[in-house]
Structures are given as structure tokens and as C-alpha cells.
Amino acid sequence: MSLRLHAPALLPCDPICTVVRDAAVDVDDDGRISYSGPRATAPAVDDADRTVTDLPGILLPGLINAHAHSPMTVLRGMGGDLPLLRWLREVIWPAEARMGSADIRAGMVLGSVEMLRHGVTTSAEMYFQGDQVADAVLATGARVVIGVPIIDLPGMDWRKMIDDVDRWIDADGVRFGPADRIELGYGPHSAYMLPIEALRLVAESARQRGALVQIHVAEAHDEDINQREGHGSVPQLLDEIGLLAGRVLAAHCVHMSDADIALFARRGVGIAHCPGSNAKLASGIARLNAMRDADIAVGLGTDGPASNDDLDLWHEIQLAAMLARLSTQDSTALSAAAALLMATRGGAAALGREDIGELSAGRWADLVHVDLDDPTFAGGIDVPDEQLLANLVWGAGSRRVRDVWVAGEQVVAFGEPTRVDRQEAQAVVRAAGARVRV
């Protein structure tokens, strides 16, 4: 049976961030939106045919987390505030080495539950055992874009890693699962963790299959310097070997020259901006406004929950604006509307997806309902559009995400996941953490 939702306010997240009052959204049996707009001009419905739900708050598209390593919920907070390299070598890598398939799946289930409760319906994930990541997301009902990790480390064979992704895509396709919930692609870690030969092979495999490549680019200052010595900047290196000719999502991109930005714009590379992780790890402030001015598709990412330390994309929305304003000394550098669009349609564009990120006919009905029962919604629903946006984006954030749908299926109701038991998911991760902690 299909679905009709009524709400006093709707943010379709179209390019100008329209606020529609007294709105309706229709979802068809296949989970796609058939109408999104004013209730007055919605098609007539036969109530016997369709479940009609009146909601008290704001409807908007599901947010898109453009860069995450969510199974690391198992490791969250381990090592406290050790310096980065000691933290990785002494705590995180040894603990990760102990994580088995069940631990990775459990970590991803909890990460997915956490994100859904914050209104994040799609995440771009880079983590080992992509099959466990996919399986976890099929359990919670979220949507995922997997960049299966490819890395050159002792005991690992990058040729086999690439070959495994090739064969998986050749078997299941780039998108599969109910309502195309899973997208498969390649996750070469970075230019500094792989030989050039491997990057070339990934580029070729991905382009042949129309698959997305997710890769870390210019996250740390020294990484960039190392690359420059041999091959110009990392973006230039990636272009030389043909990687930028396909679909590419570059995470971080903190240390980018004007030429690097122009190159990414020319090649249509999407960027996952991760302001929280970049701040917490002291990596730097990415040149968000320069990237946006160059018309690069920029989404927002949390990065992994072991380093950030939550998967609340609303914090990234707020932080992106704060850091853009500080670095340009301009308090209007990023409006509430622009920041919200980055987390929705911007993320979709960065991932090269035209089926999510906006509430419009033909797209998947990935929806979020925020109710207004919070002191941060000072004026309630009947305020000017810009105040409603400011209250939602700068004030309430994730506090009042009440209901979430993916492809028209309700996966969060009144703040709790419908498909899995949250407390049980927490308990499983707790046990996994106790087992793998070094």
C-alpha cells in the first residue's frame, strides 16, 4: 500500500531551499516519491488505497553522510586523547586486528542505528568486509554506498582486493538489494597507502563498471608534501593515472591548492568535507568556500566514530558553517540553507546519485520528520521561513528527529529504530569492544 504524509512544513531541499507550507508527500508502492509539494495541489487520493499520516513537524530528505567508517563504533573512545600515531599504533590497529566478521557487522548495525536516529538515511562507508557492512545495513533498513577497502599493508594483497570487488560487482551489479539499498564500489585508501600500479588498476576496474571510487585525499599536510616530491599534488597524480576520469568521491581534501580545486571541478570529482574530524585531529580547515565557488559537489562526512566521536551529521552541518565563517572572517559565509543543502543534495551530488538527496517525484522516498517540541524551536512552526531554517539547522539539529523512512518504509518511529532493538545492538557492541580492546 502506498503512503501519503501531510506536514505543516516541507523542505524538499531543491536548489534554492524552498520552504513549502501545508505540504504533502506521496510515496508509491515501489518506495519512490510520486508527489512532493503543497497539499492544495496534490493529486486526489483514495484513502482506502493509501495510508494517510498527519505529522506535526518538518519533512525533509534523509541526510547523507558522505564519509564514514561506521563499524568503528566498537572502538569509540578507546585510547582517549593519545597523539594520533600512538593512538593508531598502540590502540586502534591492534584492536581492529582482533575484530572478526561478527564484530564488524555489530559495529555497523549500531552505527547505522545511530545515524538513522539522527536522520541520516545514506552513508558512504569504507571498512573491511564490505559484505558485513552490506548485511548490517540490510538489517537496519538504511541505505549505503560501500567503498570496499583496498590497501597495501603487510599480509594484504591489493590485487586480490581489487579482484574481489570486480567479481562482486560482476555478480550483483553496482546497485542491488531492496530499493537499491546497497551500492558497491572501490575504496582505495589513499595515494600514500597504495602503489601507483594499484591506483591505475582501480581506475580501470571502476570505470569499466561505472562504479564509484572513494579515496582519502590531502587529509594531512605532510601527506601532501610527500606526494608533491614525486608527482605534483595528490589530485594531479590521481588525474595523471586516469582515476579522475571515472566517478570519484574524495574525502577530506584539506590541503588543496587553487590548481587542485580547479582540477577537481573540471573532472567532476565530488568532495566529502569532514570538518569535525579535521578539527579534532588538527588536520586543518578545508577551503570549503573556494570549493563551492568552483561548483564542486561537496557533501558532509563524520569520518569514523573512533575519531570524531559521534555519527551526528548535524554537528558537521553546524561546524562546517562555523569554520567557513572563521576562515573567511565573514559571518555570512555559509547560510543555514546552504549548510543544510550540503548535507542532502550536496551529498547526493558528491556521490554521483540522482535518486536521493531531494524530495521530488521519481526519487527514493528517504524522508525525515523533525517535530518541534523543543526549546530551540522558539517560535514553533508559524515563523518566517528563515527563522524556521535557523532554528532547525543551528538550534535543534538532531534533537527532535522523530521519524525516518527509507524508500517509503518507516525505519525510525518516535526516535527508535523499527527493525532492530537499539539496546540489544548496544549490548552486542559492548561485548565486542570488551573482547577486542588491547
Add this chain to the structure above:
Amino acid sequence: MSLRLHAPALLPCDPICTVVRDAAVDVDDDGRISYSGPRATAPAVDDADRTVTDLPGILLPGLINAHAHSPMTVLRGMGGDLPLLRWLREVIWPAEARMGSADIRAGMVLGSVEMLRHGVTTSAEMYFQGDQVADAVLATGARVVIGVPIIDLPGMDWRKMIDDVDRWIDADGVRFGPADRIELGYGPHSAYMLPIEALRLVAESARQRGALVQIHVAEAHDEDINQREGHGSVPQLLDEIGLLAGRVLAAHCVHMSDADIALFARRGVGIAHCPGSNAKLASGIARLNAMRDADIAVGLGTDGPASNDDLDLWHEIQLAAMLARLSTQDSTALSAAAALLMATRGGAAALGREDIGELSAGRWADLVHVDLDDPTFAGGIDVPDEQLLANLVWGAGSRRVRDVWVAGEQVVAFGEPTRVDRQEAQAVVRAAGARVRV
């Protein structure tokens, strides 16, 4: 009747941020702590004499918001993202001019409710009609340190403003109300909004009475430049006229030279660091580590909810660390423990208060209980101390503040205020906002 609380973990917020396991806190009839520490060494209690409550989470001191203009909840989000001066002149100042006593009181009630729910038990407030601010806080049960505004604007008489505070303190004392919930002091807006004669008079009045002076210092870059032309820096000016000889809490302090910092350290001036407001308004990043290295007492403030836009001090804790790390390029620049201590004992020290900010015998029993029923507490309670701190400070933040006490009285139970109806407080502010909006 007195109170005993048991909890599996206690953060007294002593100078080294000890984590006490299997802990007890005793509160006497007068609302002060008589014991805080391991349960094993707690004094024996007669259950008939004392309410014993077993809590499942972490106990810590109530947080201290060292700089706020909370009645501005009425104006939150108005004007959206207008440039600062247009926002003030076209939206905020005209709306404020329409706010009557009842509106100010309603705004403060809602702000107080919001803060209590986030575990903030004390706030330092600068807003017109200090009597309404005091009355609102007496209604919610919070604690407040009022800097009654003194400002030189058309239609206002700064002499009368100072005189009114003098008479109020002479009548009621510096601290009054149940469990000393109200502290009164002077709130001269800033060096640029008052003649030097006024600042001199404030200094004298406050020093005579042992009252705290709250003042904005070096928030914007140009403010500092303007002052330098005549009198050196703002801190030097304030010192020359004798203001720093008394108790002073300086808010913002973004643009401070080494000499300014050394001067504030020498004079024992407290600083309210407001990273969120400074970022959102593009004021700059205060030199937190330099201030801390100079042994200045630094607390954290949200600033007003019209500009920040929420009163969630946990966001300031997280942001303070992120900005400190970015500006020093050191990912260990501010640990979770150090950031939490700023929001508790640091705030108390900045306000010159030795009766709050730490759970130790003799201080007021201003307490927060955070339960761990959230994905961000990956490992639950039984994890190493540094992981528990990281999960609380970087991950959970305000999400799971469950119960709050002020002077031993429970003012929040299971996330809702006990003394006032939250939804009614929201409705009253909503009506006020609709009336004053321009």
C-alpha cells in the same frame, strides 16, 4: 530529609579529573555536599533518615555557563543569517525594544529550562531587568550570577543603572535567595559602549561591595583597534581605571596580546571563552592555550541563544577542543578531561566562586546524572577511565543528561524540569516572539 546518591561512576571534577568507581554522594538538609567519594569509605547512613537513590550512570557537578543572555530565547533565529550589523539594527534591537518584563521573564524561564536539561545548573547572565532574570531562575530552581546591564545608549542613564545595582545589593546582599541561588553584580557592557567615567564608577561600586563585574572584552577585532588608539588595549584601559582590582569576569577575549594575557593573569581576571559565538559571528579564535598556560581561570560560555543558537554547553566543550587543536595544530591540545574541567571548576573559578563547580564536601550539591543508554557510550560503564571520559565528553554530550539537582533539590527528572511545565514555557515564549517580531 537528606539525600544519598549511589552511582557506578563519579566525576567530582577535582583538579586531576579523577574517576571514582562505585561512588556515593551525601547531601545534607541545607543542600550542601557532606561526602563525595568511594561508596566503600562513605559514612554509614540510617535509611530512615535519608533518601537513598541508586543511579545507573555517571554523576558530575552541574555545568557552569560563564556567559549568556538567556532571555534572548524569545528572539532565537529571527533574521536568519543577515550580516551582523543589519541583523542587530533591523531585527534584534527593534524586537528587544518591544520586549516587556513578562517577555524577559518568559525568555529566561525557557532558557533556564533548556540549560537545566543539558546539565547546566549555573549561568552568568547579562540582560536587562535583572529582577525578572532572578525571578525566572527562582521559578525553575537553577542558580544564576547576574551582571545587571549598564550601557550608554540614547534614552538610558548609566548613572541611574549603576545606582540601581548599588541599592539592590545594599538591600539584598551580593548573594541571596534559597541556597544562595542568586548572585548580583554589575554588567557594564564593554569599554566601547560606556564612557570611562562610567567604568570608573562601576569599578568603585563593585569593589566596595565585593561584587562581580561582567564585561565584554576584545570580542571583535575593530573594537580592539579603536581602543588602542586612545588607551592601549582594552585590558590595559580597564586596569588603568582600577576595574581589574576587583572581581572581574571578562567575556570573549578573542583579540588579546601576550601583554593583555599576562595582565589578566596578574590581576586574577576570569575569562568566559565563547567559541561557538566567536565562530558563528566570525569574531575569531581566542588564544585558549595561551590563557590556560598563564594560569588564568577560564570557563565556557554559550553567549546568547539568538546568535549561537542553543544553550547547550556541551557543544562549547567540544568546540573549545576542536578550535584549540586547529589553532595550535596539535591534536592533543585539549584533552576530554581538561575540556570538561573548564565547564565545571574552570567556570566556578572564572566567576570567583568556591562553592560550586566541584563535588566536594561543603560545596552546594549542584549535580548532574548522565545515564549511558546511548550508542555513543560504546562500552558502557565498565571501560577504562579515559574511554568513559571520551565517550561522555566527545560523544554523548547533552544527549543523556537524565537528572539534575541544585542544592540537593531535584530540578530535572528523566529529562524534564520538575518545577515548571516545559511545553507551557515554550508556548509562552512562542507568543512573546510573535508579538515582538518586527
